[in-house]
Amino acid sequence: MAVRAVRGAVQVDVDERDEVLAATRELVTEVVRLNELDLEDFISVIFTSTADLVSEFPAVAARELGMGDVPLMCARELEIEGSMPRVIRLMAHVETSRTRAQVRHVYLRGAVALRRDIAQ
Template sequence: MTTRAIRGAITIDRDEREHLHERTRELVAAIMRENDLTTDDVISVIFTCTPDIVSDFPAAAAREMGFGAVPLMCAQEMPVPGALPLVVRLMMHAETDRARDRIVHVYLRGAVALRRDLAQ
């Protein structure tokens, strides 16, 4: 097994706790599914949010999905003028047999604009 970093992002429509949790779960589930991972494979997850998201921590949604034993951290993105608003990003570190070029980075909804080269 090798440790790999997996990137992903999703936009939310509004800064409301339940909506943030729903979209965070959507992103985490897609990354897990696309990379054939279980929570036992995950070493850690770093979440970031744009400064306009303050309703809750995305990590709270991951804990609801069974990530309670996985180290999770949340941080705020830099407030760059003109940047895409209402974005949750993550970097997941996981143990996998996949080669680096077979890792699937997941960009959903409006976040596709961030990395069109990686979005499916």
């Protein structure tokens, strides 16, 4: 088994708690599904969100999905002029037998525009 990083992002329509949680659950669920992971495969997850998202911590959604014993961290994304608004990003460190080239990164909703080259 190797340790790999899986990237992903999702854009939310509005900064409302339910929307942030739903979008984060969708993102984490797709990372798990597309990379054929179990919760035990996760080493840690770093979430970032843009400054316009203040209604809830994305890590709350991950805990709701059963990641209570996985180290989770939330941070603020850099505020770069012209950057996409209302975006939650993640970088998950996982144990997997996949090669780096086989890891599937997940970009959902409007966030697909961030990385069209690797979005699933």
